[in-house]
Amino acid sequence: MTKNCIYSIPESFLALLTVFISSCLFAQQNNSDPKIQNQFWKNVQFGGGIGLGFGSGFTDISLAPSAIYNFNEYLALGAGVQYKYLKQRDFYASHLYGGSAIGLFNPIPEIQLSAELEQLRVNVNLEGSNTNSQDYWNTGLFIGAGYRSGSATIGGRYNVLTDKNNIYGSAFMPFIRVYF
Known part of the structure; x- marks a missing residue:
């Protein structure tokens, strides 16, 4: 049972990291200068x-x-x-x-x-x-x-x-x- 728990922690962490990076990238894209x-x-x-x-x-x-x-x-x-x-x-x-x-x-x-x-x-x-x-x-x-x-x-x-x-x-x- 601990074997399943060990594998789920990195997958959860990887999923959260992906969501965080994606939101940072989209935030950078939305803040572009309208003058440009x-x-x-x-x-x-x-x-x-x-x-x-x-x-x-x-x-x-x-x-x-x-x-x-x-x-x-x-x-x-x-x-x-x-x-x-x-x-x-x-x-x-x-x-x-x-x-x-x-x-x-x-x-x-x-x-x-x-x-x-x-x-x-x-x-x-x-x-x-x-x-x-x-x-x-x-x-x-x-x-x-x-x-x-x-x-x-x-x-x-x-x-x-x-x-x-x-x-x-x-x-x-x-x-x-x-x-x-």
């Missing part, structure tokens, strides 16, 4: 793009929200999502959706250099033909530069992965980028 927690959100900026285009039988609607984290005044990294609807009457309708990762470098406050990796799923439905519909992934790697004033940047970017099956009309694209 809020500092993360002070470095986050939100932005993106909205586009509407209408013409003679043509519709182009796009939505591309994004967010960046400013590590310092020179470097920011972020991510975004994108959706685009294109339709040419009596020819095709297309849905494009996906995501992107972006890196921004500001060597001086007025100049912004960027690199953006974009991965889009492309669904094209050709009118009058179910056999010619296409579903595929399109990858773009854009290198860009722009003039920055406050939270807005205007510039151009070039898709270095352009090939004959590119979903864009040109490898070079102008842009206006705004983060709040």
